[in-house]
Amino acid sequence: MANNYLTTESKKLATWYFTFAAIIFGAQLLFGLVAAIQYVMPGFLFEIIDFSIARILHINALVVWMVFAMIGSVYWLLPDETGIETVGIGLGKLLYWVFVAAIVIVILVFLLVQVGPADQTTIWFITEGREYIEAPRWADIGIVIVVLGFIYNLYATGMKGNRSGIITVLMADMLAFAGIYLAGMGYTDNISVDQYWWWWVIHLWVEATWEVFVGAIAAYGLITMIGAHRKVVEMWLWIEVAMLFGSGILGIGHHYFWIGTPEYWWEIGALFSALEPLPLVAMFVHVLYDWGKMQGEQNAQGKEISVITNKPAFTWFVLNAFGNFLGAGIWGFFHTLPQVNLYTHGTQFTSAHGHLAFFGAYATILIGMFYLAVQGKNGIKIMKSTKKSIWATSMIVGGVMGMTIALTIAGYVQVLVSRAQMGATWAGYFDGQAGMWFAQGMDWRLLMGVITFVGFLILVADLLSIGKADHHER
Amino acid sequence: MFEPFVDVVPSFFGWLNQGPLTMTIFLHTFIVLPMFWIYKQEKARLESEA
Amino acid sequence: MAKKSVWSDNRFWQRSAAWITGFASILLIWLTFDTIPQITMGTDADLKQGVTKRVPGPTVINYKITYEMNAKRMHEIPVIGGMNAEGTSAFEEKELFFGRDDWSEEEASELLHLGKLGSQAKNCMDCHTLLGNGAYYAPDLTKAWLDPAWGPEGSMQAITGKSTKEEAMAEFLQHPSNYPTHARMMPNLGITEKEAHGLVAFLKHMSSIDTNGFPRNFGKIQGAVHGK
Numbered sequence: 182m183a184n185n186y187l188t189t190e191s192k193k194l195a196t197w198y199f200t201f202a203a204i205i206f207g208a209q210l211l212f213g214l215v216a217a218i219q220y221v222m223p224g225f226l227f228e229i230i231d232f233s234i235a236r237i238l239h240i241n242a243l244v245v246w247m248v249f250a251m252i253g254s255v256y257w258l259l260p261d262e263t264g265i266e267t268v269g270i271g272l273g274k275l276l277y278w279v280f281v282a283a284i285v286i287v288i289l290v291f292l293l294v295q296v297g298p299a300d301q302t303t304i305w306f307i308t309e310g311r312e313y314i315e316a317p318r319w320a321d322i323g324i325v326i327v328v329l330g331f332i333y334n335l336y337a338t339g340m341k342g343n344r345s346g347i348i349t350v351l352m353a354d355m356l357a358f359a360g361i362y363l364a365g366m367g368y369t370d371n372i373s374v375d376q377y378w379w380w381w382v383i384h385l386w387v388e389a390t391w392e393v394f395v396g397a398i399a400a401y402g403l404i405t406m407i408g409a410h411r412k413v414v415e416m417w418l419w420i421e422v423a424m425l426f427g428s429g430i431l432g433i434g435h436h437y438f439w440i441g442t443p444e445y446w447w448e449i450g451a452l453f454s455a456l457e458p459l460p461l462v463a464m465f466v467h468v469l470y471d472w473g474k475m476q477g478e479q480n481a482q483g484k485e486i487s488v489i490t491n492k493p494a495f496t497w498f499v500l501n502a503f504g505n506f507l508g509a510g511i512w513g514f515f516h517t518l519p520q521v522n523l524y525t526h527g528t529q530f531t532s533a534h535g536h537l538a539f540f541g542a543y544a545t546i547l548i549g550m551f552y553l554a555v556q557g558k559n560g561i562k563i564m565k566s567t568k569k570s571i572w573a574t575s576m577i578v579g580g581v582m583g584m585t586i587a588l589t590i591a592g593y594v595q596v597l598v599s600r601a602q603m604g605a606t607w608a609g610y611f612d613g614q615a616g617m618w619f620a621q622g623m624d625w626r627l628l629m630g631v632i633t634f635v636g637f638l639i640l641v642a643d644l645l646s647i648g649k650a651d652h653h654e655r
Numbered sequence: 656m657f658e659p660f661v662d663v664v665p666s667f668f669g670w671l672n673q674g675p676l677t678m679t680i681f682l683h684t685f686i687v688l689p690m691f692w693i694y695k696q697e698k699a700r701l702e703s704e705a
Numbered sequence: 706m707a708k709k710s711v712w713s714d715n716r717f718w719q720r721s722a723a724w725i726t727g728f729a730s731i732l733l734i735w736l737t738f739d740t741i742p743q744i745t746m747g748t749d750a751d752l753k754q755g756v757t758k759r760v761p762g763p764t765v766i767n768y769k770i771t772y773e774m775n776a777k778r779m780h781e782i783p784v785i786g787g788m789n790a791e792g793t794s795a796f797e798e799k800e801l802f803f804g805r806d807d808w809s810e811e812e813a814s815e816l817l818h819l820g821k822l823g824s825q826a827k828n829c830m831d832c833h834t835l836l837g838n839g840a841y842y843a844p845d846l847t848k849a850w851l852d853p854a855w856g857p858e859g860s861m862q863a864i865t866g867k868s869t870k871e872e873a874m875a876e877f878l879q880h881p882s883n884y885p886t887h888a889r890m891m892p893n894l895g896i897t898e899k900e901a902h903g904l905v906a907f908l909k910h911m912s913s914i915d916t917n918g919f920p921r922n923f924g925k926i927q928g929a930v931h932g933k
Contacts, residue, residue: 299823310825
């Protein structure tokens with residue numbers, strides 16, 4: 182490309198990963214809209230793209246774009262942290278195309294084939310039918326190979342170059358992240374054992390390894406964007422790792438309340454997962470504290486200009502600190518105790534938490550990484566927000582918050598009517614769905630979803646054009 | 656003193672689960688205690704470096 | 706010279722993080738070794754000898770299953786083959802399942818295998834919840850076998866023109882859009898008759914799993930309670 186300021190192949194590869202991630206992000210929102218419309222108009226695309234298919238695409242696209250953006254983020258920061266070009270970059274590029282091809286095939290099969298007969302060929306080639314990790318087994322194996330290649334690159338680079346604290350954390354975290362995926366690849370006739378291992382993947386990803394990944398990325402962002410001191414940032418990172426893994430690993434117990442597992446999981450799940458918000462508070466305090474400290478140091482020298490070198494990216498990093506605490510922490514704590522969870526488990530309450538947590542904890546910081554890449558690619562010293570970045574941020578944040586509140590209210594009536602009063606039967610379920618609060622909640626969710634989607638379109642327009650704006654310092 | 660066991664299968668963890676806090680206090684204590692030892696070691700190291 | 710504090714020392718936190726992570730992982734593995742045997746599927750011999758398992762063997766489809774409040778556990782538990790004096794399963798009362806109550810261990814396992822595979826091949830979990838996990842677009846299936854809607858007093862047997870619960874369920878699964886109960890309908894997923902029988906066995910088996918009282922009050926309260 183003509184105006185490419187990137188000097189390392191690793192960063193170029195990162196931009197490939199980010200580009201594909203952004204496309205799949207769009208697909209995620211699109212199929213989310215289809216599912217949201219179906220709640221309001223049940224006949225919409227009936228027996229063409231049924232709710233189950235729209236939802237599979239919605240949540241799998243979510244996982245895929247985040248994994249792509251996470252791998253991209255690591256390739257982006259590797260040269261900065263280690264001081265050398267990434268080892269095995271050729272392999273990285275090859276695996277990128279393998280990964281993209283696999284994902285495109287899986288999406289097309291989900292969309293066009295949808296379901297299969299009840300035998301192992303379906304599990305191998307069409308769908309595994311297990312929420313979030315529906316990808317058929319051939320794709321599982323492909324993903325493992327691709328990720329092993331990525332881990333090799335990370336380890337080889339970390340061991341050859343300067344191994345900072347951030348790189349050390351990432352090396353351990355990414356290995357766990359990949360290894361845990363293996364727990365979700367088996368098949369068993371016993372649904373309790375099935376869900377036991379299934380949660381190893383889902384929980385130990387999003388409530389342990391992904392969170393630690395976010396901690397490492399936030400640390401990198403603070404160093405690059407506001408010049409925070411590495412020693413302080415890395416100390417915080419270790420504290421966060423201790424708290425995140427200390428609460429998150431055994432916090433898996435809150436998924437073992439009702440799947441057939443022994444009663445003692447009530448206590449383990451309740452108390453360890455109740456501590457899960459603590460590191461998220463710590464991360465929030467840490468980001469804002471460092472920001473204030475660096476700005477204060479600069480102001481004390483008589484320089485009244487912002488310390489932030491990338492306004493839109495830093496905005497998303499701060500939103501991450503807040504959104505992680507609010508979505509994963511508060512909304513998670515709402516229903517983590519077994520006494521509450523007995524009634525909220527499997528209602529729109531969970532869905533409300535899922536939306537705000539995935540957005541607040543992961544989407545925000547990964548969008549921030551997109552902006553960092555745009556800055557680097559265009560050789561900008563200090564990148565400022567545009568009107569588009571502000572509109573995109575406001576609409577996406579407002580839209581997701583709105584969806585979360587609407588789903589929380591819908592969940593509330595579902596808990597009261599379907600669960601507490603009617604005991605979760607077929608009739609109870611539909612009585613809950615017919616409630617006015619529920620129906621209106623779903624209308625509002627759709628409206629807020631549309632706002633989020635428009636915000637996303639503006640975000641893409643901004644990412645494509647902000648590098649050319651002339652109000653940055655170059 | 657001990658609560659009678661009510662769960663389907665008796666086990667060590669089931670027995671630890673005597674009330675709403677027993678097991679978690681036990682496990683958290685086990686997690687935190689060695690940190691005192693790490694603390695002491697690191698303190699000695701910092702002092703010898705100074 | 707001021708003494709450096711251990712609390713602001715990176716090495717202290719790094720070692721603490723390593724210890725905590727390692728120990729939490731070991732605990733989880735230990736707990737897994739404790740839990741997995743407890744949720745491993747029982748056998749036909751267990752059922753015949755009256756051994757209560759959290760996840761009973763596949764031949765549980767030969768028995769009558771109910772969901773009753775247990776005074777000792779203080780929540781509802783699945784009761785298999787009638788209740789004994791202690792309020793738990795007596796493993797005595799049988800119930801016909803597709804006309805038979807003598808499904809052998811091999812036959813029942815095969816049926817359950819087909820049903821579990823079918824539940825994945827048809828993406829059930831992306832509309833329904835199973836054991837409370839999945840999507841929220843359709844009713845929870847954890848105790849669907851015990852749902853009054855499918856029982857003799859419910860409407861589903863009449864709608865499908867069948868005289869037993871299992872036949873009504875199998876008929877509905879094969880032609881769901883022929884029997885719309887709400888504006889939100891289940892789509893036709895190409896489920897064959899054999900697969901439908903497997904899925905019903907899977908549902909009956911799932912209702913016999915001890916879920917620590919989830920869902921609470923299942924099917925106990927009926928009638929018009931509206932959230933409007």
